[in-house]
Amino acid sequence: MNNYSYISLIPLLPIATFLLLGLFGRKYFSSLSGIIGTLSLSVSAFLSILTAYKYFFVDGKVNGVFQQIIPLKYTWLQFSPTISIDMGIVVDPLSVMMLVVITFVSLMVHVFSLGYMKGEERFATYYAFLSLFTFSMLGLVLSTNIFQMYMFWELVGVSSFLLIGYYFDKPSAVAAAKKAFIVTRFADLGFLIGILILAFHAETLDFQTLIARLTDPQSSQILSSVTSSLFGVSALTWGLTLVFMGGAGKSAMFPLHIWLPDAMEGPTPVSALIHAATMVVAGVYLVARLFPVYCFDVSALQVVTYVGAFSALLAAVIACTQTDIKRVLAYSTMSQIGYMMFSLGVSKYGGEEGLGYMASLFHLFTHAFFKSLLFLGAGSVIHMVHSNEMKDMGGLRKHMPITHITFLIACLAIAGIPPFAGFFSKEEILLAAFHSNKLVFFVALFTSGLTAFYMFRLYYSIFWKKAAHLHGEHHDEGTFTMKIPLVILGACALLVGFVPISQFITSDGIGLETHIDVIFSITPVALAIAGILLATSLYKNENDRPIKISLAFGKFYEAAHKKFYIDEVYLFIIQKIIFNLIGRPAAWIDKNIVDGLMNLLAFITAEFSEFFKGLQSGKVQSYALYFFAGIFGLAVLFIYLVK
């Protein structure tokens, strides 16, 4: 077995960069800091790709099965003889794939930001935060221990907060950062409780042991977790559902998705990195990591399936009505992650039945490339027109040819047109859904049509529709460093579909033969093309049909445009119910009873000392008087009372 301990360098390089740039960046490096961050990350990316090569092609396989290797593991905190928090590194197909995706996309974003963020006052801070995020995300995917993962999970949340609120002088950015942090933090509460339930029953925090114990029907741990129940639901289901709640918060699944669209207040490259390719798929990664246990518990897996499918549909409908290009992309991200989630949900463990698992991670892989490409393309567009709104765009295809071509490739990829990347992964997902859950399959099919429609609505609104009307100066497609990542990612979006992921990443480590079923793929591709054609007829040239159609939908369009009032429902619940029924009484008790008791104590003490301080009057003769009184008292005591 080869030595993989050098993998620890992959997350350590970004954290070193973070410390260097965070502490000294603004003072000593300023404009150099982008180069420093990019260079250190390119070393990480190189090491990741090297690891992937070594693991997948040289020594990962033993007897045709990919092994889980743990090259490094230290016990960090020992709670009890059986439960400890370890810090370690896990190498298996899942984590290696995530390593490559994270470092690669992060590198692209670093390079893109060199141009996009140029001239920002807090340029070094921006790169420091990017490095912190990359470190946390890498630590998350390399975790050997569920608690180690939880810590990195929170770190990811913090760095996401910092990056969303990067423009902290903009009130909307500050509000969005807070919202993202609070919503995901609330979800993480569920995650923590889930961890505690699982750890309590499995008597370990270690992933390997936990999975081994909770998937063996004979073990005492599984018996205790299945037999103990709350509200008629077994502890295992509770634990897994609560862990999924954490994942749903990070991955913006309904009903915890409300932070993602607002998170678009951050700089666009950040959205590409965090809110498209890496952090938001952490939930998918979490479910995939614990997948053997989820397979053991059908009801938890059903929750995953239906939440995923519903989120996919809901987000796609909302995406059709939004006018801010980044918000369209945000809802599209949510929709695609919904795909990954329900694909995991419909999967079973091992063999042909495990197709959904493979498809989900395949989609995660391809989605990372084309979605970050879409965001970076949107970044270029925003850089050009200084606006996020569709109405300020149109006819840009001649002005920014590279962005136009790469954006088109990404749109075709996400719409699932062969031979672009999204086609392959989406086919597998649909196939997996078709074999196990027809309802989810039809939802997914409809959603994939919608996806094609809203992506091309976006594409035509940016690049066609009307003649470009650019006013003011400063309109260019961006620097060389902004074009390079677009081209590389464009090439990836074209080609990564041909990567035989099924050979490498399956639920049980055994390669899976997949082939494209031509008959089966006719329907989704036809639907996607129909969606594209519809978008073409509506948005290619300026006309009044879109408005007519939106009027025809009436209330439904209005509701979708307002994101189905989910934000308002949350606000209502929080402000009217929680604030009034819990917050105010709690505040009253705090102010009057808790504070009152404390004030009373303080008052008594003050009065007491007020009395006693009078004794120290500064009059020598009073002191003498007390002294004599004391002697007199003592004399009486000893002469008459003590015998």
Next chain:
Amino acid sequence: MINEITLTDILFVSTALFFIGVYGFFTRRNMITMLMSIELILNSVNINFVAFNKYLFPQHLDGIFFTIFIITIAAAEAAVAIAIIINLYRSHRSIDVEDASELKY
């Protein structure tokens, strides 16, 4: 003549002296006067020692020795007290105890 003076008479004198001293100590604000009052108290004790020695234990000298000790110590005490008073006067331009009240609460 001396035989007509009883122990009780002498104790009256020393008691009177003691209370005059206590009265002076509590009522006077001038530190010199207070010092003098303390000397009165000490001397009333001395008289007691000598008187008890003379009338109750004429064969012993313990009371007289005590008295000599007390006189010595009173001298030393007076020296220290006057040094304090002088320092107080230098810093406060006054030897009134009421004026030296910086260290009250």
